[in-house]
Amino acid sequence: xxxxxxxxxxxxxxxxxxxxxxxxxxxxxxxxxxxxxxxxxxxxxxxxxxxxxxxxxxxxxxxxxxxxxxxxxxxxxxxxxxxxxxxxxxxxxxxxxxxxxxxxxxxxxxxxxxxxxxxxxxxxxxxxxxxxxxxxxxxxxxxxxxxxxxxxxxxxxxxxxxxxxxxxxxxxxxxxxxxxxxxxxxxxxxxxxxxxxxxxxxxxxxxxxxxxxxxxxxxxxxxxxxxxxxxxxxxxxxxxxxxxxxxxxxxxxxxxxxxxxxxxxxxxxxxxxxxxxxxxxxxxxxxxxxxxxxxxxxxxxxxxxxxxxxxxxxxxxxxxxxxxxxxxxxxxxxxxxxxxxxxxxxxxxxxxxxxxxxxxxxxxxxxxxxxxxxxxxxxxxxxxxxxxxxxxxxxxxxxxxxxxxxxxxxxxxxxxxxxxxxxxxxxxxxx
Ligand code: CAO
Numbered sequence: 001x002x003x004x005x006x007x008x009x010x011x012x013x014x015x016x017x018x019x020x021x022x023x024x025x026x027x028x029x030x031x032x033x034x035x036x037x038x039x040x041x042x043x044x045x046x047x048x049x050x051x052x053x054x055x056x057x058x059x060x061x062x063x064x065x066x067x068x069x070x071x072x073x074x075x076x077x078x079x080x081x082x083x084x085x086x087x088x089x090x091x092x093x094x095x096x097x098x099x100x101x102x103x104x105x106x107x108x109x110x111x112x113x114x115x116x117x118x119x120x121x122x123x124x125x126x127x128x129x130x131x132x133x134x135x136x137x138x139x140x141x142x143x144x145x146x147x148x149x150x151x152x153x154x155x156x157x158x159x160x161x162x163x164x165x166x167x168x169x170x171x172x173x174x175x176x177x178x179x180x181x182x183x184x185x186x187x188x189x190x191x192x193x194x195x196x197x198x199x200x201x202x203x204x205x206x207x208x209x210x211x212x213x214x215x216x217x218x219x220x221x222x223x224x225x226x227x228x229x230x231x232x233x234x235x236x237x238x239x240x241x242x243x244x245x246x247x248x249x250x251x252x253x254x255x256x257x258x259x260x261x262x263x264x265x266x267x268x269x270x271x272x273x274x275x276x277x278x279x280x281x282x283x284x285x286x287x288x289x290x291x292x293x294x295x296x297x298x299x300x301x302x303x304x305x306x307x308x309x310x311x312x313x314x315x316x317x318x319x320x321x322x323x324x325x326x327x328x329x330x331x332x333x334x335x336x337x338x339x340x341x342x343x344x345x346x347x348x349x350x351x352x353x354x355x356x357x358x359x360x361x362x363x364x365x366x367x368x369x370x371x372x373x374x375x376x377x378x379x380x381x382x383x384x385x386x387x388x389x390x391x392x393x394x395x396x397x398x399x400x401x402x403x404x405x406x407x408x409x410x411x412x413x414x415x416x417x418x419x420x421x422x423x424x425x426x427x428x429x430x431x
Contacts, residue, residue, distance in 0.1 A: 001079050003052060004072045010041055016068045016142070017041040018208050019061050024074065028056045029082040036074055037061065040208040044339040045303070048073065055080035066139055137164035145169045150176070151215060209303045220366040223282075225402040228361040228373075229410040233418035235377060235394045241424050254322030258374065258394065259297060259351045263321045265420045265427060266372060267293045267313035270347055273413045275405050277346050279367040287404055296345030296365065297325060299332040300355070306332040307365060309345040353377060353394070362399050369404060372417070373397035394421065 010017060021038035024030055035047035054076030061073050137145075137152060144166055145152040155172040157164035195201045206214065235258070242256050249256040270277040270293050279288045293314040296307040308328035313321060331337045350362045351374040362373035375395040382391040398414045405413075420427045 001077070002057060003054065003076050003078050005036065005050060005052075005074050005076055007039075007048065007067050007069050007071050007073055008051075009069055010039075014041050014069075016066050016139075019063050019065045019067055020045060020207075022059060022061065022063060023047065024056050024059070026056050026059060029080070030054065030056060030076070038335070039067070041339075044337060044342060045209065045335050046338060047335075050074075050076070052076060052078050054078040055082075066142065068139070136162060141166050141169060146211075148173045207303065209306075213304050216366070217363050220363050224364050224366060224369075226361070226364060226399050227402045227407065227410070228397050228399045229407070229414055230359055231396045231398070231411075231414045231418055232393045233396060233421045234382065234391050235421050236392045238421055238424055239377075239392055249319055249322045252319055252323055254319065254324075254326045256318070256322050257325075258353065258377070259349060260322035260325045261318055261421070261424075262349055262351070262372070262374065262417075263295055263297070263310055263313050263325065264316075264318050265417050266295055266347060266349060268420070268427060268430065269413060269417050270295075271314060272416060273409065275409060276370045276400070276413055278369055278404065280369065280401065280403055290346050292346070294345050296342075296348040296368075297328070298348060298350035298362075299329045301333045303335070306337060306342065307345065307348060308332055308337055308341050309343065311344070347371070349374065357395075359395050359397050361397060364399055364401060369401035370410075370413075371399050372414075373399065 007017070017039035018041075019037050020040045023035045023037055030036065030050045030053065032051065032053045033049045036050050037048050039046060039048055056074055057077050058075040059073075060075065061067055061071075067073065136157065137155075141164055142152055145155065148169065150169060150173055152164065152169070155164050155168050156162075158168050159165050238258075238261065242258075242261070246256045249260075254260065274289050275287075277290050277293065279290070280286075281288055292312060294309050294311050295313040296309045299306050299308060308331065310316070310321060310324055310328070316324070328337070328341065331341070345365065345368065347368055348362075348365050348371045350371060352360065353374050353376040355376075357375040358378075359375050360373050362371045364371045373396070375397065377392050377394040379390050380393045381388050382393070383389075384391070396414055396418060398410055400410045400413075
């Protein structure tokens with residue numbers, strides 16, 4: 001029997017995605033839950049699992065196609081018998097033409113289904129992405145919006161049922177230009193000069209992830225009055241502690257790093273300074289104080305910046321945090337994060353120190369109100385009890401929302417963190 005496999009419901013308000021990888025070819029036999037295509041949506045990239053086992057008889061989509069929920073992705077013959085494995089399989093793998101498809105490990109299908117459900121149940125104000133709404137528009141209209149750098153969920157539809165027409169998109173664009181505001185995708189609506197007048201150029205479309213990053217950061221940068229407070233902390237003792245326990249944490253499957261220790265310190269700091277664990281509701285002029293402590297960590301990946309979130313960081317040990325961070329950073333780099341794993345953070349840590357740098361001004365992840373940037377630790381000479389000693393200094397850069405956090409409080413917050421890193425025992429006493 002030939003069965004059409006359609007794109008299932010992804011999550012609330014997400015009606016389509018762009019195919020970034022076709023992971024099977026005609027003739028392949030797929031097991032239930034094995035990945036068929038890789039899909040990039042506004043919220044995440046993930047693999048679409050096969051709902052049944054069968055032989056692929058037709059692939060109905062190509063890379064870069066925009067696919068709507070309910071659209072057929074592949075056709076499977078569910079009665080086909082799986083061919084017995086070839087005896088010379090090891091040689092086949094070496095000469096295979098599509099390493100990406102073969103390299104994919106089967107996805108944690110149940111986890112993804114759970115994640116999608118959780119995403120659907122999650123109240124919209126908890127998401128770190130921009131507020132979205134159900135959008136009804138033809139693919140060509142969506143394409144036009146993308147080309148103009150417009151977030152289609154912000155366009156009002158004039159057609160029956162609120163459906164958006166090409167004219168609606170153009171009118172929205174005109175309105176943005178008239179108001180001088182930025183369009184979605186982080187692009188400014190001023191036309192660019194013709195660069196070919198000065199030399200050869202190459203145009204490349206932004207990936208969905210890049211557009212989302214641009215849109216989120218542009219929104220945050222234009223809507224939050226940012227100030228960055230710089231400080232540094234002496235982590236000489238902490239480095240000794242890290243070396244001492246590194247092996248134990250490694251045995252548990254994690255890596256003890258400045259970032260995993262910071263997760264613990266930051267979660268405690270958020271409890272001590274509730275203004276940093278809040279969001280501003282500019283529409284109702286209220287401040288929302290959160291009573292949970294979920295902390296995001298910026299991870300540098302091939303596709304750009306991703307921010308997985310560690311839930312209830314306050315309730316976890318440094319060992320647990322180290323294992324979880326190692327796992328989430330690996331998932332981020334291997335494209336395995338679910339949308340749920342990237343939402344709901346209250347505060348973010350962005351550690352660029354493994355790469356280098358002496359300081360930077362991180363952009364806050366709206367609707368959060370602060371972000372801690374960490375740069376490279378360096379050896380410095382410092383006076384300790386009147387003697388000049390070599391010490392390891394870690395630069396900290398805290399960007400905060402000046403609407404609800406005052407400068408003095410930002411200094412106290414970052415000093416509080418600095419002191420717990422300088423004297424790791426302090427945290428143990430307080431916990
Ligand atoms: N100073 C000096 N060395 C540092 C350091 C710092 N601030 N932070 C990390 N390191 C070292 C680590 O100790 C490790 O060294 P060893 O292997 O010798 O122990 C090495 O750098 C690599 O660290 P890591 O990346 O494995 O581990 P981490 O937990 O410190 O960082 C993560 C994890 C995910 C934060 C990091 O890998 C990453 O992706 N950072 C980039 C984040 C980013 O792009 N931010 C920009 C956002 S724009 O606002």
